[in-house]
Amino acid sequence: MSTPLPLLLLSLSVVLLLGGCSSSDPLPSAHSSNPLPECPDSPNCERLSTDYPVAPDTLFTAARTALDALGPTRIELQPDTMQASAVYRVALVFKDDVRIAVDSTTTGSTLHVRSASRVGHSDLGVNRRRVRRLLQRVEAAL
Numbered sequence: 001m002s003t004p005l006p007l008l009l010l011s012l013s014v015v016l017l018l019g020g021c022s023s024s025d026p027l028p029s030a031h032s033s034n035p036l037p038e039c040p041d042s043p044n045c046e047r048l049s050t051d052y053p054v055a056p057d058t059l060f061t062a063a064r065t066a067l068d069a070l071g072p073t074r075i076e077l078q079p080d081t082m083q084a085s086a087v088y089r090v091a092l093v094f095k096d097d098v099r100i101a102v103d104s105t106t107t108g109s110t111l112h113v114r115s116a117s118r119v120g121h122s123d124l125g126v127n128r129r130r131v132r133r134l135l136q137r138v139e140a141a142l
Contacts, residue, residue: 027131035101036114044123045116046131054142056082056109060102063111066137067098070130090126094119098130111138 030036031049039045052059060082067075072086073095082102087095094117101112113134115127 027128027135030112031110033103033110034112034114035103036099036112039114039116042121044120044127045114046127047112047114048131049110049112050135051105051108051110052138052142053108056102056104058142059109059111059138060084062138062141063100063102063134065141066134067100069137070133072098088130090117090123094123096123096127096130098134 027046028048028050030047034047034049036047039047054062060079064077064084067084067086070086070088072088075084075086077084083100085097085099087097090096096115096117098113098115100114103110103112113131115131115134117123117127
């Protein structure tokens with residue numbers, strides 16, 4: 001089923017109104033140990049790793065809470081492997097996938113995040129903003 005043109009134009013307008021520009025502040029880079037898939041060579045995906053001086057279970061709980069607070073349409077938790085995935089709708093039409101994984105380190109734990117659009121080349125900065133909000137909520141929960 002194809003999306004009617006007026007709905008598609010309305011959806012794109014909403015995305016632009018919500019902020020089509022991404023911040024110039026860089027996000028943390030992904031560690032080489034990041035277990036999540038690499039991003040494609042397009043600007044519709046963010047992949048990073050951030051270290052925290054807390055126990056892995058504490059970080060996983062904070063990250064789960066942050067994922068849920070961002071309003072996913074679906075969330076799947078894998079507490080035994082400290083991983084989770086969520087699906088978010090953008091402008092009523094598009095879907096983005098977010099995955100997190102938590103690893104133990106000698107000084108605490110690492111949060112790995114990947115947020116990617118399912119379709120298209122550019123997401124107008126939506127995934128970058130989502131990752132920023134996710135990290136802010138994790139910080140607030142810790």
